Amino acid sequence: MPRYQPSRIEPKWQEWWESHETFATPRLPSPGGRKAYVLDMFPYPSGDGLHVGHPEGYTATDIVARFERMRGTCVMHPMGFDAFGLPAEEHAIRTGTPPRESTERNIATFRRQLKMLGFSYDWSREVATTDPAYVRWTQWIFLVLFDTWFDPEAQRGRPIAELPIPADVAAAGEPAVARFRDAHRLAYQSEAPVNWCPALGTVLANEEVIGGVSERGGHPVVRIPLRQWMLRITAYADRLDRELDDLAWPESIKKLQRDWIGRSTGAEVDFFLPPADAHADAFAAWKQARAAGGFPAAPGDDVLRVYTTRPDTLYGVTFMVLAPEHPLVDRLTRPEHRAAVSAYQEAAARKSDLDRTDLAREKTGVFTGASAIHPLTGRPVPIWIADYVLATYGTGGIMAVPAHDDRDFEFATTFGLEVVTVVEPADGAETAAGTLFTGRGRAVQSGPYTGLDTATFIARVATDLADAGQGRPAVNYKLRDWLFSRQRFWGEPFPILHELDAAGEPTGRVRPVEEASLPVPLPPLADFKPGDSPDPPLSRAGHDWLFVEREGVRYRRETNTMPQWAGSCWYYLRFLDPANTDRFLDPEVERAWMPVDLYVGGAEHAVLHLLYARFWHKVLFDRGHVSCREPFGRLVNQGMILGEMEFTGYRAATGGWISADRRSPADTPVRLPAEQVEKQGEHFVLRDMPTVRVESRAHKMSKSRGNVVNPDQVVRDFGADSLRLYEMFMGPLEATKPWSTSGVGGVRTFLERCWRLVVDERADALEPASQLCDDPPTDGQLRELHRMIDKVTRDIQALSFNTAIARMMEFVNFCTPLDRRPRAILEPFVTVLAPFAPHLAEELWEVLGRAAPVSLAQWPTVEERWLHDDTVEIPVQVQGKLRGRIVVPTDADPAAMQAAAVADPRIAELLAGKTVAKVVAVPGRLINFVLASPGTTS
RNA sequence: GCCGGAGUGGCGGAAUGGCAGACGCGGCGGACUCAAAAUCCGUUGCCCGCAAGGGCGUGUGGGUUCAAGUCCCACCUCCGGCACCA
Incomplete structure (x- = not known):
C-alpha cells in the first residue's frame, strides 16, 4: 500500500519547510562560523514558464547550499527575478496589457514552479528588478555613476566634486565647468551613431546586433545619430582585465572576457599633413616644432594620427586609410576626388553592419587625392578611405603596411598599391618580395633600425618617436563604452532632469533627481504602440510626469529607460538586505556575506552580464x-x-x-523511430535499407522543433526529486547533454529502491521495512557506508554530482539484498541523500522515527579507518599485458609484490625461460614484468 | 578565418599516466506469477573458441613511456563563441 508517491510527500514537505522557515537566513552569519553565499543567475520570468534548463543550475546550487547547511555553514541562498525585458513589452504592444500585469503573472508562475522543485531558497529575500523599491536603488546606483569620474593616475573612480578643473575652464565660467564635469562623468550623454531598429522601435547595443540584424527577431538595423546615455566602462578596462587574475573562474571564461576587452599595446604616430600651398621645408619646420613642443594630447588639424601595434613596420607604410566617418576626410579630399569620396561615404553610412562585415569580403575604398608625410622618411604617403577601417577604434585611421598585415595586403592587391617588405622571418627563411608575412622577425630596409628583431625595434622606435614629439606608446581596447539607454517603456527611468528655457527648449544642462525623490516611477501610458521615430515612448507620458519644476526652473524628465542589464548588475547585493529602505545595502551585512562564494549560471552570460556587474561593483567599491x-x-x-x-x-x-551524407538542402527531413534504425560501423543506417545513412543527433530544445520538455509534466510523471536527481545524473554540470525520458525513469527507479530500503511496501500503513534492525553494522557494511559518504562529500565539493549519485546507487545496490539492515547505516545514508532528493529524505527520516527536518541534520563524518583495506588485489602485467592478479597486504613493498607475483603459477609459466629485464612494481597499484627482447642479453 | 570545448559500448556517461567501460538506460536470461506488470537475481564492448583461453578495442596517423582514453606532434569530425579592433 504505501508506495513511493512523490505527489503526496513533495507538497507535504514543501509546506513543512515553509511553515517552519527551515531555510530562513539570519541577517548576519553566526560569529566565528563559516559562511557560504551560494547564488544562481536569477531568471527572466518569461511567459513560457520554467524550462528544464533552469533547474539544472538551480539543483546544483541547491545541493551545495543544503550540503553546506548540514555541515554547519551559514548559507545565503536567495532567488529573485530579472523582470524587465522585451517580451513583456512586446506582449503589451500586442495585447494592450500593461507589462507590470503580465510580468507579475509570469513571476507567480515561476515562483510556483521553483517551489515545486523543493529548492531551499530563503524566499523572504526574493527581489524583482521591476519592484519600485528595487528600482529606487538601481536609480541610486546610476546617480553614483553620474557622480563619479575616473582618475587615471589613481586608477579609480572618485567623486565628481574632486575633479580638478583646469584654469582656462574655470576662467570660462560656471557653464564651462559644468560641461567639463559632464564630459568626465562615468555616466554621460553622447550623440554617437547608434543601431536603430525600426521594427523593434529601439536602439540596440552593438552586442545585440548579430550580423547586421537584431539578435531578437532578426530585424534589420540601421545606423543613425541619437542622443544616448553611455557608461564609461572603458575607463575600467584595464582593471576589468587585470583583476580577473585571482578569480576562481574557468580559464575559458576569463579568456572570453579578456578577448572581449581586447587590450593591445602599440604606439600612436602622427603623420604630418602639409597644407596645399606648403613650402618644401614645411615638414622640417613641423618636425622642429614637435621636437621642441613634444607630442600633443590631441592631434590637431595638421596631422593624421594613427594607432599601430607594429611600429616596427613603419618603413613598410605605403598608404594610409581613414574610416569613411573620419572627421578629417572632408578637409583632406581634393576637389577632383570629392564626388567619389562623398558617394563612398554615403554608401558606407547606409550600409548595415551585415553588408560591412559579412558579405563579399572584398575590400572597397577610394583615394582622397591627399597625402601625408611619413615621419621617418619624409616621403609622401597617399591617403585613402575604406570601410574596413573602423571609426570607433583607435584613432579611426591607420598606417597601412601591406607586406605585414593581411587586411592591408588584400587592399593593396585590390587597388594595385605598393608592397614593401620590411620584416623577415627570424629563422632567415627567404621571403619573396611582395608577399605577406605577419609574424615577428628581423627588420630589413628600415633605415637605422635594419637588422633589429621586432621587440627591440618596437621599444627603440617608441622612444625615438616620443623624443621627437612624433609619437608615444599607447594602449587600446576593443571594449567600447556601454550604450546604456533604450527607447522602451518597460525599464528603469533615468533619475535625470533636463533644464528647459523659457521657450520650453532644452538648454543642455541636466540635474540629477535628488535621492529623497527616488524612485522615479514609470508613468502610466495610454498606448503602448511604438512610434515611427526614435523618440522614446515615455515622451508620450502625461505632462504631470514629464515636466517638473525645481527652484523655479522647468525641467523635462529623461525619457529613455535603462537596459535590462541594469537590474542584474547588482541584485546579488540587494539579496543580502532586501528590505532596507535607508540604503541600498547595510555595510555591515555586505562585509559579512560578500563576496559570492559560488555563482552558477549559463555560459551565455560569460561576457556581458559578468563584465557589466563587475564594472558596477568596482565603481561601488571605489566609492x-x-x-x-x-x-x-x-x-x-x-x-x-x-x-x-x-x-x-x-x-x-x-x-x-x-543517404544523409549525400543529401541536398532540397531533400525533406523525416524523423524516424529508433526501431527503424541500426548502427553500422561509424554511422546509423535504415534497418531495411542499410545503404541509406541516417543522421543521429540531439537538437537544442525549441518550440518550432517540438522537443521542449516541460518541468511541470516531468514533476507530474516522475516527481520533483526525480527531476532534480536526473538533471544531476545526466553528466557533468558543465557539459551539453541530451534529455532522455527513460533516464528520468531510471533515477525514479533508484528513488523507489531507496524507499523500499526503509519502508515496508506491503504493510497497510506507513511503517519501517521488516529488515530494518538495530544490529551493530558489520565491518563490511561500515566500509561500504564510509566509502560512500567520503565519495559523495568530495564529489559535492567538486560539483561532480553524477558520480556522487552513482556512488549512492552502488550503496543501495549493496543494501537491498540484506536481510537485516542496520539503522546505523541507513540513517547516515538518508542524510547523505537529503541534499539531492530532499522530499524523499525527509519522509524516510520520519519513517525512521527521527525528528524532522533531515535538511538540518548533521552531515555524517567519515571514519578514516574504513577507507583502507588490509589487503589489496593487484594486477600483474607481463610486457604491459594483464596476465593475472595477486592479493597482497596493502603496504606490501615491491619485493614482496614480486615474490607474490612469481608465486602465481600462471605468471611463473609465462616467465619461465625468459629473461626479466626490469620489474616495475608500484605499491598498491600494479606490477609489470618487462622481458628482455630476444637477442638482447641483460 | 580565429578562439574555446568535445570525440570512449546500441545510448547518457566513469576512469590521481597503472585492471578501459563505474553507475544508469536499453538488451538477453532466470526467479516469483495461472499469466502479465511490478519486484528481485544474473548477464551484457567486439571477434575467435565447446571450454580453458587468446586476439582486437577510447575519432585518424605518428611519438614519448615498463605502461597512454589520459602526455607531445600532425590531422579529421561535431558543438559553441568571435568575426576586418590595425
Missing part, C-alpha cells in the same frame, strides 16, 4: 559602498540541455530515401 573588488569568487557555467536524441532520414523530391 566606498562595498568592501571587495570583485563580486563573484567561484564561477561555474552549467551546460545546455538538448532535446531527446533524434534520428533523421532524408527523402529526395522523387520520394525515395537519400
Whole structure:
C-alpha cells in the first residue's frame, strides 16, 4: 500500500519547510562560523514558464547550499527575478496589457514552479528588478555613476566634486565647468551613431546586433545619430582585465572576457599633413616644432594620427586609410576626388553592419587625392578611405603596411598599391618580395633600425618617436563604452532632469533627481504602440510626469529607460538586505556575506552580464559602498540541455530515401523511430535499407522543433526529486547533454529502491521495512557506508554530482539484498541523500522515527579507518599485458609484490625461460614484468 | 578565418599516466506469477573458441613511456563563441 508517491510527500514537505522557515537566513552569519553565499543567475520570468534548463543550475546550487547547511555553514541562498525585458513589452504592444500585469503573472508562475522543485531558497529575500523599491536603488546606483569620474593616475573612480578643473575652464565660467564635469562623468550623454531598429522601435547595443540584424527577431538595423546615455566602462578596462587574475573562474571564461576587452599595446604616430600651398621645408619646420613642443594630447588639424601595434613596420607604410566617418576626410579630399569620396561615404553610412562585415569580403575604398608625410622618411604617403577601417577604434585611421598585415595586403592587391617588405622571418627563411608575412622577425630596409628583431625595434622606435614629439606608446581596447539607454517603456527611468528655457527648449544642462525623490516611477501610458521615430515612448507620458519644476526652473524628465542589464548588475547585493529602505545595502551585512562564494549560471552570460556587474561593483567599491573588488569568487557555467536524441532520414523530391551524407538542402527531413534504425560501423543506417545513412543527433530544445520538455509534466510523471536527481545524473554540470525520458525513469527507479530500503511496501500503513534492525553494522557494511559518504562529500565539493549519485546507487545496490539492515547505516545514508532528493529524505527520516527536518541534520563524518583495506588485489602485467592478479597486504613493498607475483603459477609459466629485464612494481597499484627482447642479453 | 570545448559500448556517461567501460538506460536470461506488470537475481564492448583461453578495442596517423582514453606532434569530425579592433 504505501508506495513511493512523490505527489503526496513533495507538497507535504514543501509546506513543512515553509511553515517552519527551515531555510530562513539570519541577517548576519553566526560569529566565528563559516559562511557560504551560494547564488544562481536569477531568471527572466518569461511567459513560457520554467524550462528544464533552469533547474539544472538551480539543483546544483541547491545541493551545495543544503550540503553546506548540514555541515554547519551559514548559507545565503536567495532567488529573485530579472523582470524587465522585451517580451513583456512586446506582449503589451500586442495585447494592450500593461507589462507590470503580465510580468507579475509570469513571476507567480515561476515562483510556483521553483517551489515545486523543493529548492531551499530563503524566499523572504526574493527581489524583482521591476519592484519600485528595487528600482529606487538601481536609480541610486546610476546617480553614483553620474557622480563619479575616473582618475587615471589613481586608477579609480572618485567623486565628481574632486575633479580638478583646469584654469582656462574655470576662467570660462560656471557653464564651462559644468560641461567639463559632464564630459568626465562615468555616466554621460553622447550623440554617437547608434543601431536603430525600426521594427523593434529601439536602439540596440552593438552586442545585440548579430550580423547586421537584431539578435531578437532578426530585424534589420540601421545606423543613425541619437542622443544616448553611455557608461564609461572603458575607463575600467584595464582593471576589468587585470583583476580577473585571482578569480576562481574557468580559464575559458576569463579568456572570453579578456578577448572581449581586447587590450593591445602599440604606439600612436602622427603623420604630418602639409597644407596645399606648403613650402618644401614645411615638414622640417613641423618636425622642429614637435621636437621642441613634444607630442600633443590631441592631434590637431595638421596631422593624421594613427594607432599601430607594429611600429616596427613603419618603413613598410605605403598608404594610409581613414574610416569613411573620419572627421578629417572632408578637409583632406581634393576637389577632383570629392564626388567619389562623398558617394563612398554615403554608401558606407547606409550600409548595415551585415553588408560591412559579412558579405563579399572584398575590400572597397577610394583615394582622397591627399597625402601625408611619413615621419621617418619624409616621403609622401597617399591617403585613402575604406570601410574596413573602423571609426570607433583607435584613432579611426591607420598606417597601412601591406607586406605585414593581411587586411592591408588584400587592399593593396585590390587597388594595385605598393608592397614593401620590411620584416623577415627570424629563422632567415627567404621571403619573396611582395608577399605577406605577419609574424615577428628581423627588420630589413628600415633605415637605422635594419637588422633589429621586432621587440627591440618596437621599444627603440617608441622612444625615438616620443623624443621627437612624433609619437608615444599607447594602449587600446576593443571594449567600447556601454550604450546604456533604450527607447522602451518597460525599464528603469533615468533619475535625470533636463533644464528647459523659457521657450520650453532644452538648454543642455541636466540635474540629477535628488535621492529623497527616488524612485522615479514609470508613468502610466495610454498606448503602448511604438512610434515611427526614435523618440522614446515615455515622451508620450502625461505632462504631470514629464515636466517638473525645481527652484523655479522647468525641467523635462529623461525619457529613455535603462537596459535590462541594469537590474542584474547588482541584485546579488540587494539579496543580502532586501528590505532596507535607508540604503541600498547595510555595510555591515555586505562585509559579512560578500563576496559570492559560488555563482552558477549559463555560459551565455560569460561576457556581458559578468563584465557589466563587475564594472558596477568596482565603481561601488571605489566609492566606498562595498568592501571587495570583485563580486563573484567561484564561477561555474552549467551546460545546455538538448532535446531527446533524434534520428533523421532524408527523402529526395522523387520520394525515395537519400543517404544523409549525400543529401541536398532540397531533400525533406523525416524523423524516424529508433526501431527503424541500426548502427553500422561509424554511422546509423535504415534497418531495411542499410545503404541509406541516417543522421543521429540531439537538437537544442525549441518550440518550432517540438522537443521542449516541460518541468511541470516531468514533476507530474516522475516527481520533483526525480527531476532534480536526473538533471544531476545526466553528466557533468558543465557539459551539453541530451534529455532522455527513460533516464528520468531510471533515477525514479533508484528513488523507489531507496524507499523500499526503509519502508515496508506491503504493510497497510506507513511503517519501517521488516529488515530494518538495530544490529551493530558489520565491518563490511561500515566500509561500504564510509566509502560512500567520503565519495559523495568530495564529489559535492567538486560539483561532480553524477558520480556522487552513482556512488549512492552502488550503496543501495549493496543494501537491498540484506536481510537485516542496520539503522546505523541507513540513517547516515538518508542524510547523505537529503541534499539531492530532499522530499524523499525527509519522509524516510520520519519513517525512521527521527525528528524532522533531515535538511538540518548533521552531515555524517567519515571514519578514516574504513577507507583502507588490509589487503589489496593487484594486477600483474607481463610486457604491459594483464596476465593475472595477486592479493597482497596493502603496504606490501615491491619485493614482496614480486615474490607474490612469481608465486602465481600462471605468471611463473609465462616467465619461465625468459629473461626479466626490469620489474616495475608500484605499491598498491600494479606490477609489470618487462622481458628482455630476444637477442638482447641483460 | 580565429578562439574555446568535445570525440570512449546500441545510448547518457566513469576512469590521481597503472585492471578501459563505474553507475544508469536499453538488451538477453532466470526467479516469483495461472499469466502479465511490478519486484528481485544474473548477464551484457567486439571477434575467435565447446571450454580453458587468446586476439582486437577510447575519432585518424605518428611519438614519448615498463605502461597512454589520459602526455607531445600532425590531422579529421561535431558543438559553441568571435568575426576586418590595425
